[in-house]
Amino acid sequence: MQKSAGSTDGGLLLEAQNLTKAYPAADGSSVEVLRDVSLTVGQGEFVAIVGPSGSGKSTLLYCLAGLEPYTSGRVLLRGRQLDQLAPKALAAIRRDEVGFVFQSFNLIPSLTAHQNVALPARLAHRAVSASAVDEVLASVGLQGREGFRPGQLSGGQQQRVAIARVLAASPSLVFADEPTGALDTQAGAAVLELLRRVAGGERSVVMVTHDLEAAARADRVLVLRDGMVHRELLRPTASEVLEALTAAADEASR
């Protein structure tokens, strides 16, 4: 079992213990995608998860977020064990505690940027003022784009709307799955800067990425290999992340 320690500065927000996830294979056997993963995320932390394709990064992220059931082990979000919650309670956690930024298709195409940002509050029956939503959109550089639909926005602008949605909902934990994967360097850097600002105080960010520069902006980087946490790096540089990834790949090929 590998365990990664969360920040000790704040309280513990998320904890995964001995997490495993297996999928049924075509031949009837099962394929283990996550193997005995344990990790913690502290309040205010920015944690990046890196690893080669197929290492289980996205699966881990979705298991931690309660969007994918796991095979064994447990995930505790603010002390509540996700697999023991009824679907309604799980949905309530997603409304109140968690925010998401996906690689693409982050926004509902029929809603304007303003409506997309206000959606979590609407689903949670929380009052949110139009001016507050506009302010959040302005804070991510989208002043004047409030009435635009996703199809009228660039990929980078759509990601910024997704981040504005997170900011407006004020969840304690934000999950980001390859948030810069579909963006050019400049738009990606702007999105990462915003995500960096999101993490802090009581709010944490867990981000899955292929991008070494993106990972280097995190407080902590978990290197995943073959469904296991291979290494953990504290405030690494991009070259240190590359080194760890290369080492992981070398050990895997041995």
Add this chain to the structure above:
Amino acid sequence: MIRLVFRDLVTNVPIWLGALVVTAAAGAAVSVAAGLITSGLGLDFVYLAGLTTLASISTVLTIISIVAVLGTVARLTVDLQRRSYALWQLVGVSAARVTWIVRAQLTIVALLGSALGTLIAAAFIPAILRFGLSDSSGLQEIEPRTQPIAQLIVILFVTAVVVLGGLKASRRAGQVRAIEVLRDADRGAARMGVARWILLALTLALALLSTWSVGKSAGGGAGQLLLIGPLYTAVAVSAIPLVAPPLLRGWTKVIPDRFSSAWFLARNAASFSVGRSTATISALVVTIALPGSFYAAFTTNGNFVTASTGESMGALGPGSFLILLGGPLLVSLAGATATVLMATRTREQETALVQAAGGGRGLVLLRATWEAVILVVTAALISVGVQLVTGVGMALSLSRITATVPSFGFGPAAIAAAVCILAVTAASALPVASALRRPVRAVLAAE
């Protein structure tokens, strides 16, 4: 190139399913009309003439339905694959060739669909014709017959109509810019193009002329009677980009967004889809307005006959209704249902997003149901307009001879609307219910 035509068809089966279902319905509908003619072959001229008249009216109405529905279905089929067409261009397929590939695909789908529809209908034609002719005068005793050569002609005829109806949509595929591969660009609002304005002007002129001419003489209304309703329906379908989006936004405002999150999402989704594609709403308008306006014209004329002669003209029986309108309604209902099903992929992604944002299963199912209800109610409101114009127009024209009270055919339209709600709700909600069983990761994950 042949491999690309077939491989792409197989890969995008859910998208092409819409065109396949519409052509199958068209094949079945025209088969019934062909069955009428083959049943009359070898009989006295008077029987053959009666059956041919019925077959002609049914075929003309079915063709109107095919053209109204298929053009929009084909356009939606192309719009849903814009990214693929952009990718083809990036790997060197010329714009002209993209157009020809889509035309080849449409021809294959039309052949398959019409053959399928014709084969399925063959088993039911005797029963349909017996029931259909049961309330006609003098044709009840005719023995229904089908002939393989007639079925082959139907397949080729429907294929030709479908391919011709899809010409514009296939040209649109060739006009996709390669840059669209980078992102799903907003495909823009459905607009009134020049062709649509011309169609609107023509159908409106024909409808007004027919309405005016029914009041020219006491016996002058019989010929136009069967065409006035379909003509006003065609006017409404031509004007849909102009009418449907503001009407939908307007009436749905009556229920405020705060009523429920499901309503809010459904209202925006319906408004967005109607603003971008007229496919579903056109098919729904045809399905509801055609029987409604048909009955409005028929019963208003009946009121005229009663007022002028004191005798009843009799009602349009269910058998005659089936023979005359069954085919076009089958095509339009199939079109409405298929176009809703074609948007399943987008609905799956929305379902996953709403779930990720904390929406429950009940909310996403209710959203799908509300969306179907909003689309059908909007079509029903447009249909009410068609029926009012048909009934009042007929009554005013006939009142030049004898004061005539209008009828509006609201009953048949209400039944058609109820059938539409059931079919479209099923087409909207069942894929969502199925999508709810898929993990959110499978829909939204990057890896």
